[in-house]
Amino acid sequence: MKPGATDEQIDHVIARIKEAGCNTHVSRGQELTIIGAIGDETKVEGLNWRATPGVERAERVTKPWKIASLQMHPKPSVIDVAGVKIGGGNFTVMAGPCTVEDKKMLFDSAGAVKKAGAKILRGGAFKPRTSPYDFMGLGEEGLKLLQAAGREFGMPTVTEVRTLAHVEVACRYCDMLQIGARNMQNYDLLTEVGKARKPVLLKRGFAAQIKELLLAAEYILSGGNTQVVLCERGMRTFETATRFTFDVSAIPVLKEQTHLPVVFDPSHPAGKAALVPPLARAGVAAGADGMIVEVHCAPEEARCDGDQAMQPGAFEALMKDCAKIFEIVKGNGR
Amino acid sequence: MKPGATDEQIDHVIARIKEAGCNTHVSRGQELTIIGAIGDETKVEGLNWRATPGVERAERVTKPWKIASLQMHPKPSVIDVAGVKIGGGNFTVMAGPCTVEDKKMLFDSAGAVKKAGAKILRGGAFKPRTSPYDFMGLGEEGLKLLQAAGREFGMPTVTEVRTLAHVEVACRYCDMLQIGARNMQNYDLLTEVGKARKPVLLKRGFAAQIKELLLAAEYILSGGNTQVVLCERGMRTFETATRFTFDVSAIPVLKEQTHLPVVFDPSHPAGKAALVPPLARAGVAAGADGMIVEVHCAPEEARCDGDQAMQPGAFEALMKDCAKIFEIVKGNGR
Amino acid sequence: MKPGATDEQIDHVIARIKEAGCNTHVSRGQELTIIGAIGDETKVEGLNWRATPGVERAERVTKPWKIASLQMHPKPSVIDVAGVKIGGGNFTVMAGPCTVEDKKMLFDSAGAVKKAGAKILRGGAFKPRTSPYDFMGLGEEGLKLLQAAGREFGMPTVTEVRTLAHVEVACRYCDMLQIGARNMQNYDLLTEVGKARKPVLLKRGFAAQIKELLLAAEYILSGGNTQVVLCERGMRTFETATRFTFDVSAIPVLKEQTHLPVVFDPSHPAGKAALVPPLARAGVAAGADGMIVEVHCAPEEARCDGDQAMQPGAFEALMKDCAKIFEIVKGNGR
Amino acid sequence: MKPGATDEQIDHVIARIKEAGCNTHVSRGQELTIIGAIGDETKVEGLNWRATPGVERAERVTKPWKIASLQMHPKPSVIDVAGVKIGGGNFTVMAGPCTVEDKKMLFDSAGAVKKAGAKILRGGAFKPRTSPYDFMGLGEEGLKLLQAAGREFGMPTVTEVRTLAHVEVACRYCDMLQIGARNMQNYDLLTEVGKARKPVLLKRGFAAQIKELLLAAEYILSGGNTQVVLCERGMRTFETATRFTFDVSAIPVLKEQTHLPVVFDPSHPAGKAALVPPLARAGVAAGADGMIVEVHCAPEEARCDGDQAMQPGAFEALMKDCAKIFEIVKGNGR
Secondary structure, X not given: OOOOOOXXXXXXXXXXXXXXXXXXXXXXXXOOEEEEEEOOHHHOXXXXXXXXXXXXXXXXXXOOOOOOEOOOOOOOOOEEEOOEEEOOOOOEEEEEOOEOOOHHHHHHHHHHHHHXXXXXXXXXXXXXXXXXXXXXXXXXXXXXXXXXXXXXXXXOEEEEOOOHXXXXXXXXXXXXXXXXXXXXXXXXXXXXXXXXXXXXXXXXXXXXXXXXXXXXXXXXXXXXXXXXXXXXXXXXXXXXXXXXXXXXXXXXXXXXXEOOOEEEOOHHHHOOHHHHHHHHHHHHHOOOOEEEEEEOOOHHHOOOOHHHOEOHHHHHHHHHHHHHXXXXXXXXXX | OOOOOOHHHHHHHHHHHHHOOOEEEEEEOOOOXXXXXXXXXXXOOOXXXXXXXXXXXXXXXXXXXXXXXXXXXXXXXXXXXXXXXXXXXXXXXXXXXXXXXXXHHHHHHHXXXXXXXXXXXXXEOXXXXXXXXXXOOOOHHHHHHHHHHHHHHOOOEEEEOOOHHHXXXXXXXXXXXXXXXXXXXXXXXXXXXXXXXXXXXXXXXXXXXXXXXXXXXXXXXXXXXXXXXXXXXXXXXXOOOOOOEOEOOHHHHHHHHEOOOEEEOOHHHHOOHHHHHXXXXXXXXXXXXXXXXXXXXXXXXXOOOHHHOEOHHHHHXXXXXXXXXXXXXXXXXX | OOOOOOHHHHHHHHHHHHHOOOEEEEEEOOOOEEEEEEOOHHHOOOOOHHHOOOOOOOOOOOOOOOOOEOOOOOOOOOEEXXXXXXXXXXXXXXEEOOEOOOHHHHHHHHHHHHHHOOOEEEOEOOOOOOOOOOOOOOOHHHHHHHHHHHHHHOOOEEEEOOOXXXXXXXXXXXXXXXXXXXXXOOHHHHHHHHHOOOOEEEEOOOOOOHHHHHHHHHHHHHOOOOOEEEEEOOEOOXXXXXXXXXXXXXXXXXXXXXXXXXXEOOHHHHOOHHHHHHHHHHHHHOOOOEEEEEEOOOHHHOOOOHHHOXXXXXXXXXXXXXXXXXXXXXXXXX | OOOOOOHHHHHHHHHHHHHOOOEEEEEEOOOOEEEEEEOOHHHOOOOOHHHOOOOOOOOOOOOOOOOOEOOOOOOOOXXXXXXEEEOOOOOEEEEEOOEOOOHHHHHHHXXXXXXXXXXEEEOEOOOOOOOXXXXXXXXXXXXXXXXXXXXXXOOOEEEEOOOHHHHHHHHHHOOEEEEOHHHOOOHHHHHXXXXXXXXXXXXXXXXXXXXXXHHHHHHHHHOOOOOEEEEEOXXXXXXXXXXXXXXXXXXXXXXXXXXXXXXXXXXXXXXXXHHHHHHHHHHHHOOOOEEEXXXXXXXXXXXXXXXXXXXXXXXXXXXXXXXXXXXXXXXXXX
16 A cells, blocks of 8 residues: 555455455555455456555566466476477477578478488468568468478478468468467467467567566467467667577576476577577577577578578587587586 | 678679669778668668678668658648548547446446547457456457447547457447557558558557557558558556656657657556656647547446546546647647 | 465564564465565665575565655755756756857857756766767866856856766856766765765666666765756667657656656757757656756757757747746646 | 758768868769768767758768777787686686675685685675665775685685775775776776776676677776776666576677677676576576676675575586586687
């Protein structure tokens, strides 16, 4: 309550909490009175306390996510993507071009990442672009090529879905659905993939707090799809030296909060290929379960985000470092 | 080019620009060489310059938006919402409850905002909620109530659409479609409203730069719908004293860039009713064409965002101040 | 306490609070136990609760500032700068060039701002510059010129002090000391001006939260100098369209927390002269007690920040608008 | 120039550049004209271009720092702190308590970090505190204890200096001077340590861009002190799950720009001990030359920042991991 709240105001608040079906716990200090509501918080949190006379602020002391929380599910989850496991002591790498452009480019890139040790093939067919005048991907045609490349090299595939209609199409051709950063709070899309039978790679919005990422995951989980992998991909800050600020802390913070596997994308925050290896090594060292990296056999020719696409040689060297670092981190149970 | 770029690298870049169909302009300084591409920038900007040997960075010097730009369309646009004008020397206020909850609450609130001078009735039927466990609105039922209230009090209505399917429904009952902050970069939704025959209120994403807001508008405009109103509603920063940081500067900055009307939402950045009036007055004083405010006849009972809903009396007083301030700002042509 | 904290852990925390000399108030919920410490919070807040077994977090529910708080001192303070009042129903404008460069420029600018209605003359003699290679001001020589110009036009003067040695010199020549944004957390400087006998204009750091600004003021106040004016001047965010993001909300938020006068600087966030008027009008409309504006009789010749310096004619027009808006805001007691 | 700039305006700009002593290079595109100034940029950059009619913006294409730049000094610098090297293929750890509190605590902590492999002992005697009511350290008494502990365990010492007067005192007792984040832009302090004969640990301000950190270093270097080590310690963002957001990308970005050694502080961004190891491992993996960590033999008793202080056992385990990861990173020359 505000300093100087009247007894009437205090009693009014206590009455509202009890009406709502919770018990109260009142603590009167020298300057302040604090009223605790005990019971099912969902009964009281919709009651607009700050609009109630005498109330300074209302704060929940329990976490708003349930299914995603480590408390409810203390054993780390292992997600199975058509036979490839994410979590459970593996460091799983998803790699490939930003966008599916043509068969040769895709197959060359797929072969290269497979050779380097990547386990899942990534490729975009429905690209979100900031400008309406930019290339947006090949659509279903791209998904067919992606599926063909996956089969050719024995890799499950992951692709981004941008809108409800994409979900059904992507489920037909791919093994994992990606929700991009700009759609992390597209609640209808989250609800739709919550009904799908495919694992979901959920990227953190570039201005989303970690708790909002967990609530976005809760949308999918509460819809019945428990196959969710969380992905840190950089946040927007005042620093312009990188495309986004890679929030490496998000990895251990998420590990403290949830049983879901946590991976990261070093390519988008880096914004250029030369910065990808240090960010990738940092993410592994921080305890991630895997990463998703943009690799292109001819970055200079890429039609999207070529700046940040690694060349196969550099990627192969990076994979060796990551494997060694993962062993060290794994060794001490993180 | 990078310091120390070789002549081969410079020639290679010049050659690529010419292949792409632009002319070049080379400026050799003591430390640096700068290569300008002259012509249609869309021909060269997709070429991943940073992946090209010797290139330090590539930067466009022309603006990526065309239809939204003041340069292409020097006369300010006036948007007509079922007879109510936004822009063109009016200060147009949209007000009403955050969410349509029931008929009585809605009609009481609508009557109150009409009396205070609001011209357009707002009300949400499809609410984006951070948690899957929160109330999401009444859907089509809510739109019917909103339409009825609008007719009762002679006000056109505006409501938020969250996904493609909402667009057709909302067009049936409402006079203006709102794209919320979380959907500012939901490109499929932007494309869909670009095909609609209704004016669009486009809110700035809370981590979107002003140029990204203009590009989002460009999606709608390039789809054929020229009835777009831009709305500043607060950005996410390190400051926690307010729910969002109201970027009042965005109003004059947008006015310098675009012919589209610019309004603002003081309720969401404020996060509590007591802060709404000063932010509202600031927005008018900065040169906005209107605002959208949450007003509720019984904030304490509101099922969503009651903290920030103004009560009718306070709203009426605010309207008087805004009208006076608008006259001063208008007086000097901003 | 953490969910699942043991009774031993709970008892240990209670014991530590009692040892420290506070009473406790224990509230046991279904999932969580909350322990309140009642009494003088300074006795317990240094005890590193998060390092204590079983503790999830410790949070103070009272404000850490005392002398600055509105609660302790409900009557708004009026600061007297050599006869010019800031606060108490006045809108007081401080204006002048960014930096004192030479006598003619300074006197021309001073005459112009006086004529337009400014009450206090600003001018920098000790400039903080991001690069060691930039012009840093004329030092004491500049202060002599500033004093002379102030006397010539009957205006008290304000100037920035950057380090302890500047305080004594500035006190000899000027009527008000300014602490710049980069020094808001230079605690030794705050302590030094806390001993001075001159009013202090304390600017908010560009990444400082409002509560940190109040704590910085508390340093000065607790040193015995009660003549403090707070100044919002823009914060650093991801938006690059303006030099800084003008946090207009800080004005009403500060008014809710403190009795100290609140002014703002529209020049630094704007970064260019054309944006200063809308930001200035917004600040007045939000309820500020005054502003500090950069005005230069020949911006193109300015040796520092000429981009954002207003020309006398534009400044005079702005002053008229601000006076009218202030009357409206004042009229309704904000 | 702005679109539609007149020939007079263009000629005026060219004339000003030539007067200033630079050559010009004019590039006329279809929509825009760009004028390059060739020569010593310091001659033209102070000319307030945005205040010049017809100019849209002025941008420097060369870096404003000289001595710190890798271009000017391609060989990585190795800093010698009383015999301990930072840079040059070593991973150098500075550790110890946040603040020197008493002899026993300090010696116990010093012995523990020495045993674990730390090479330099850290300890604060002059603490910057956000509130004037918090413990600020023991001053010179603390430095004497720090020196004694350093001698006892054979470790050079580093301590923070907050104001000019501290520099001389700290130089008498310590081997390295630390500039804290809040003082990164305290230019007088930078200038003062620029005259000192001791190596300087320069921490990045929590809202400073990387280029501003390099300019702050330039202040020290241009003063004649070339013994500078840069330190990333977390930035302020919208994320509240950590105390600050650890910008791990800053490490490789700085390595691309400067020859100075780059270290990091995982303790302050983590804000709690449990998060320190993953951040520390991430920093090593990203290519840092060392780190500075808060370790306390009894965190629960610490009078400052005990939340984030590691216990000796956990620190020892972390040191082993970091050594292994450093070998991997070093192996491939980063």
